[in-house]
Amino acid sequence: MKGEKYLFVVSGPSGTGKDTVVAKLLGSHPEIEKTVSATTRTMRKGEVNGKNYHFLTKEQFETALAEGNIVEHTCYCENYYGTLRSEVERHMEQQIPVILVIEVEGAGNIKRMYPGSTTIFVMPPDMKELEHRLRYRGTEAEEIIQKRLRRAETEIARSADYDEHVVNDVVDTCAEEIYSIIQKRIAEPDAE
Numbered sequence: 001m002k003g004e005k006y007l008f009v010v011s012g013p014s015g016t017g018k019d020t021v022v023a024k025l026l027g028s029h030p031e032i033e034k035t036v037s038a039t040t041r042t043m044r045k046g047e048v049n050g051k052n053y054h055f056l057t058k059e060q061f062e063t064a065l066a067e068g069n070i071v072e073h074t075c076y077c078e079n080y081y082g083t084l085r086s087e088v089e090r091h092m093e094q095q096i097p098v099i100l101v102i103e104v105e106g107a108g109n110i111k112r113m114y115p116g117s118t119t120i121f122v123m124p125p126d127m128k129e130l131e132h133r134l135r136y137r138g139t140e141a142e143e144i145i146q147k148r149l150r151r152a153e154t155e156i157a158r159s160a161d162y163d164e165h166v167v168n169d170v171v172d173t174c175a176e177e178i179y180s181i182i183q184k185r186i187a188e189p190d191a192e
């Protein structure tokens, strides 16, 4: 489909710092945008509805799903997360490079639906560092941290399916590596 090359999927285990890396990238390169997903999880301190996520109730999410407004979704640690169709289609039509920060299952679904998209996996420097970052963030209870750590191991095991791999050791370097991947891809001819 025309415009698929403008879609960039970024995944990485919770605590890997992918959101910080993507925020850095968007700050330095305002021509690149990020999709705002819908979720049923509770808002964290500092998050803004409509900016970080569209925070929906379970009923609202299920209605959006039934009406076909969500292009892929998953249940992650007992909450729904989904990409809005309007977000993906607008960027493809307007030829604006866009990043979807989503987990591995969603990434696989997007790649199947839009084979011209590019999937990028952000690796933590190591598992110890990942655990440290999750705890240091202090936003989740111990039980959730344990769930996210277990999920991280499964996600890393599936990272081989991604087109590109970067390590988040130094945020700025990692952001620029992703930027190079984007620049290279959008310079390629578009599929019809």
Ligand code: 5GP
Residues within 6 Å of the ligand: 011, 012, 013, 014, 037, 038, 041, 072, 073, 074, 076, 081, 082, 083, 084, 101, 102, 103, 105, 106, 107
């Ligand atoms: P968090 O609760 O930390 O914001 O997000 C949990 C996980 O859900 C992260 O791996 C994040 O990338 C993923 N996620 C966020 N939005 C979406 C989405 O629209 N679809 C899918 N499949 N995963 C998402």
